[in-house]
Amino acid sequence: MESKPRIGVYICHCGVNISATVDVEQVAEFAATLPNVVVSRDYLYMCSDPGQGLIQEDIETYDLNRVVVASCSPRMHEPTFQGAAQQAGMNPYLVEMANIREQCSWVHSDRERATEKAKWLVASVVAKAAELSPLEEREVDVTPGSVVVGGGVAGMAAALDVADAGFPVYLVEKSERLGGRLAELNRTFPTLEPVADLIGPLIERVQTHPAITLFLNAQVTNVEGYVGNFKVKVTGQEGERQVEVGSIIIATGYDLFDPQRKPELGYEYPNVITSLEMEQRLFDGDLAVNGREPQRVTFIQCVGSRDVQVGNPYCSRVCCMYTAKQASLVKDILPNADVTVLYMDVRTFGKGAEEFYDEARAKGVRYRKGNVSEIYRRGERVVLSGEDTLLGQPFDWETDLVVLAVGMESRADISELSTMLKLPRSADGFFLELHPKLRPVDTAVNGVFLAGCCQGPKDIPDTVAQAKAAASSALIPLLKGTVPVESATAVVDADLCAGCGMCVDVCPYGAPALDLLWGVSKINAVLCKGCGACATACPSKAINLQHFTPEQILAQVDALVG
């Protein structure tokens, strides 16, 4: 684009978000006086349909070849205005934004000085806009298919959705069987269905689905590529195999808290068992302790959850309900036994959950708010020593059988996958979703999605919903057939490049590589995310990041200081 820049400037009121602190009319008048500016306006909501329409009309009427919008952060609405410009026939990379909301009106109170600052911000962006070049919007074809890592209920549910939509799925499971943790359980809450009835048909469907290839006793050992085109190496007993897919779903599940980390709870005694061991006992119908039916069974909730001392400040979300379920089943088997649950808060929040908790209490399960400080042995029984926090009194509670409701933790080996895929983790150790509210299954890595408890504790329905959600995200590129790739990528000037390889070292995405024949760096535009690390590292100034060239940035700086 060699023709002279013709810039339109649009100052947004953002309702009162900007206009309460910044005199937007004044900023618009000022912008009209800047070099290359052909038209300058202010409007209540530039992002609204009529606001965008205003820009599109002006592009036509004034033959604009650059657009500057001064409003919120470009993270919010840059795609909006780029899209509007594109519809009006302008290259979207000829749109620039000045952030006069987050970086001005929201952080200042002095109207006069905030208005002054907004003018400077607009002037600098107008200066950069004059230096902009159009960039090509690019897409690449997608390799149809997904890899699903983990064969528990999350992995299976996700695999079935992708496969039923007509795409090949490679399901990689570390152990020798499908079913994951769910297969270790006896009955579900709150409906008390036998788990085998649920999981049997599910496993059967996965095993017999023509589009699903199953790798048992296998692990993902390497991942290369990017959204749309991943090369995934699967290593198993039958050796290595590389599969090519468009998206990856991580469904690696969780570990249970090891109660030995709380030695005061006496897990070494035969009368003290974990909730998972209780599942097996309920399955076997054998609750005997030392060959006798227990007279008292006591459940302790929040073992390893809501516990800063063991490093797990969070709630494990399922223990309240599985404890209610187990206590209720024990009461059914031993109607005359004293069945007591010691709790901090009862969190029975799911569909039908509170109702189930009410029924358990009506059946005679006793709930006591309290903390246990120690469990010790007395004859064949154990004594729970603690405090009843409602009565405000200490108790010593003799019991025959203690069940520790152990919480969930991220898997011990989570860091391997986290490092391999560059997947960030949250403070609680689980994988981090892209946004806690609106992107619960997406990750920082495009094309890689989270399903189930590897993102945080959940019950079965929430796990299945999330697994299907991950399937939806994973299906989008497959169904669409193409994915857009970053246009503002780095490019190497081969004449200047000395082939030192520093760009190769600094790039987090593996985009640059040294061309062995010519001894210079080449950047794979599909892998490049446009972060600019290589451009700043390059000692020969041979790398230019498009859309952020030295000329563009210096024009912006000059306008601010000049």
Next chain:
Amino acid sequence: MSKPAALIIGGGIAGIQAALDIADAGFKAYLVEREPSIGGRMAQLDKTFPTLDCSSCILTPKMVDVGRHSNIELMTYCEVVSVEKEEDIFRARVRQKPRYVDMDRCTGCGLCALACRRKDRILHEFDEGIAKRSSIYVPFPQAVPLKYTIDPEACLYLTRGKCGNTFLCKDACPADAIDFEQQETFVDLEVDAVIIATGFDLMDPTLKPEFGYGVYPEVMTGIQFERLSSASGPTMGKILVNGKEPKDVVFIKCVGSRDPHTGVPYCSRVCCMYTAKHAHLVRDRIPDANITVFYIDVRAFGKGYEEFYDRVKHERVRYRRGEPSEVYRRGDRLVVLAEDTMLGRPVEVEADLVVLATAVVPRGDTADVAELLGLERSPDGFFQEANVHLRPVDTVVEGIYLAGCNQSPKDIPDTVAQAKAAAASAMRVLARRRRQST
């Protein structure tokens, strides 16, 4: 052969997310919303827990995406009146209610609302009645589409046949967009899948008359508090009661929830966390306020939720375990009477503001929608999923899926996950249809 298509009923965050996923995958999505704008409940919220992101700041980009997506046909101020299933095809009839405003002409400038004879006299639903609007209005400034609508129950001309000597809105409109002749119209759609994302209602707090809602102006609901503390609300985010900053604020949780007497035996799942957030917002705006939260159990179970609850407790918010039995007036203040079950005795707490965390209940028309679509309901009144564990978004009708709170109360991340799950179920059907037609 036409593009495979899905009908999404309800334009809250659940419907928005489901529509975006389906449209991004290359299918057609018809998004039908009965209100003049999409956005739903989430648009009304101030901040979101536990990260305190501004709700509309994260929602509006999605709303804009819906508005400009080439695969989404947005049908606002519309209602689905019938759905017939014939083999694998659903035939739906949609009623477009008259806005009395020409959508193509209206620029959203708002001069009509300023001119309206009934300006500042109509209860503003979006602000939960704590502010007034005109007869011609947009629900909120970031509405999508940003087009005005005349409220047929408030407009003088539409109710009485006369609006002074001249139509002030019509005179004020520079785009000549006001059209009192507009009639309702019907659109027939053919789709391969239907997603129901019709949301929830909040329990009427007067069902618990002991808390004095509607009697004392200092008693409000959680959703009203959202509008009060929202920077885009009527007080610009200042927490004011009768024009003054409250010094003693009491939050009452489980108002209706976990209470078989109100017909809501279940837990509403979001109140513990939004109350913690509200307590934090009060502390943030009124540093010296005394803040008390009455609870039965604190249910902070989501990612980062327990950590947020810990933080709020350390911000000098007093959590007291107990169910208040009454709110009454003493002098110019209110008194909350409760049994503190930790202390084992009744306590009185004075308050200038009492916020009720009212139960999430099925929408009033759930029975009608169930009838319309042949769906079943669970004992709690919400829609029944096909299998509680393994098919949480499917229904007994193949091709109809559930998203969001119409299946059971849930928070935003769980709603979004479930909406995407419904989209995944729909995509299986849509992909099959596409394979058959090519």
